[in-house]
Amino acid sequence: MKQIGQHAIVIGASMGGLLAARALADYYQQVTLLERDTFPARGEQRKGVPQGRHTHALLAQGRQVMEDFFPGLTRQLVEQGALLSDTLAEARRFIGGGHYCQTQTGLLGLMVSRPLLEAQIRSRVLALPNVQAIENCDVLGLTATEDRERISGVRLIRRQTGSAEEVLTADVVVDASGRGSRTPAWLESLDYAPPEEEQVRAGMGYVTRIYQRQPDHAQGAKVVMSNYSAMSFRPKGEISEADISL
Numbered sequence: 149m150k151q152i153g154q155h156a157i158v159i160g161a162s163m164g165g166l167l168a169a170r171a172l173a174d175y176y177q178q179v180t181l182l183e184r185d186t187f188p189a190r191g192e193q194r195k196g197v198p199q200g201r202h203t204h205a206l207l208a209q210g211r212q213v214m215e216d217f218f219p220g221l222t223r224q225l226v227e228q229g230a231l232l233s234d235t236l237a238e239a240r241r242f243i244g245g246g247h248y249c250q251t252q253t254g255l256l257g258l259m260v261s262r263p264l265l266e267a268q269i270r271s272r273v274l275a276l277p278n279v280q281a282i283e284n285c286d287v288l289g290l291t292a293t294e295d296r297e298r299i300s301g302v303r304l305i306r307r308q309t310g311s312a313e314e315v316l317t318a319d320v321v322v323d324a325s326g327r328g329s330r331t332p333a334w335l336e337s338l339d340y341a342p343p344e345e346e347q348v349r350a351g352m353g354y355v356t357r358i359y360q361r362q363p364d365h366a367q368g369a370k371v372v373m374s375n376y377s378a379m380s381f382r383p384k385g386e387i388s389e390a391d392i393s394l
């Protein structure tokens with residue numbers, strides 16, 4: 149390990165935060181994840197990730213990055229019901245007014261529910277000897293050195309009766325608190341100029357519903373996608389943990 153610092157803090161222990169913690173663990177003596185929610189015992193939905201109820205698919209490159217970080221991850225997920233499939237060969241896609249060609253690409257993505265993926269990654273990250281997580285705590289803001297040269301840590305409060313505000317110091321703070329991030333406001337309150345923001349409006353809506361299929365539906369395709377929907381299919385009677393997303 150090429151150590152570049154003593155302590156790194158990551159705000160938010162969802163997909164972004166967990167993967168950031170895994171990367172930082174190679175370079176910092178200690179990494180602390182701070183999460184507002186309680187970690188569910190199994191791969192269940194939680195309040196902080198409302199989009200987790202919608203169909204999620206892990207594309208090939210993302211799966212490969214995670215597999216490099218956590219060897220054997222794909223196999224573990226498949227054992228729990230996830231579907232490993234060639235992105236084009238085993239999917240029927242109708243997007244932008246036309247059907248995609250069904251052809252072998254060698255790009256293997258995973259159809260897996262978001263809570264199951266997160267639970268598996270979380271257990272691997274928290275097994276690292278230099279990573280710890282504090283659940284049930286709200287990060288309230290950042291702290292800075294007196295000369296405002298750098299951010300020195302975070303202010304937080306634990307979700308327990310009688311808790312008082314605490315300060316946790318670190319060499320680096322990573323904000324992985326999602327789209328509701330308060331970092332621009334926190335920086336402004338410390339007299340830093342807010343970072344420049346770029347917004348892309350996707351103009352898209354999402355609806356998710358679980359169907360039980362017959363094996364021959366959709367000519368046996370593992371995935372069917374159209375402009376506004378994506379459904380992962382499973383033969384009748386084989387609904388598993390990986391499908392529970394409603």
Ligand SMILES: Cc1cc2nc3c(=O)[nH]c(=O)nc-3n(C[C@H](O)[C@H](O)[C@H](O)COP(=O)(O)OP(=O)(O)OC[C@H]3O[C@@H](n4cnc5c(N)ncnc54)[C@H](O)[C@@H]3O)c2cc1C
Nearest residue numbers: 160162163164183184196199202204205286287325326354
């Ligand atoms: C409908 C929908 C469908 C999607 N489908 C796909 C897909 O198929 N494939 C794919 O790869 N991506 C998909 N995405 C995108 C994916 O869900 C997000 O990119 C991903 O969840 C972002 O992860 P994150 O860790 O950055 O943030 P989030 O998942 O939003 O997590 C933020 C975390 O920070 C915590 N937090 C927030 N504020 C604080 C605080 N002050 N203190 C402590 N903790 C805090 C929250 O509790 C939460 O755990 C989809 C998104 C949506 C909305």
